[in-house]
Amino acid sequence: MVVAYNLLVGRLYGGNVRLRYENKIIKVDENLCDICGVCVSVCPVDCIDMPERALIVHNDTCIQCNKCIDICPVRALRYDEKI
Ligand code: SF4
Numbered sequence: 883m884v885v886a887y888n889l890l891v892g893r894l895y896g897g898n899v900r901l902r903y904e905n906k907i908i909k910v911d912e913n914l915c916d917i918c919g920v921c922v923s924v925c926p927v928d929c930i931d932m933p934e935r936a937l938i939v940h941n942d943t944c945i946q947c948n949k950c951i952d953i954c955p956v957r958a959l960r961y962d963e964k965i
């Protein structure tokens with residue numbers, strides 16, 4: 883089931899097919915993030931919200947494409963263990 887999901891995601895979003903980290907989530911370091919909004923603009927599934935002076939990643943719909951991590955100018959995003 884997980885493999886089928888990942889194949890589908892790879893096809894839909896044109897990225898390389900890779901396995902998702904089932905036990906990891908994208909986490910924001912609030913001490914580093916300056917709410918620039920760049921990560922919001924690159925997320926292909928719109929799972930990052932930026933309400934007033936905050937950044938929220940909806941990990942339930944994140945496809946772990948890494949685009950937000952790669953583009954963040956201050957390296958405020960990283961994978962963390964899902965608790
Ligand atoms: S790109 Fe980095 S600094 Fe900018 S809003 Fe996203 S996490 Fe924060």
Ligand code: SF4
Pocket residue numbers: 908924925926927928929930939943944945946947948949950951
């Ligand atoms: S890893 Fe990809 S899908 Fe997940 S929040 Fe970042 S840009 Fe969005």
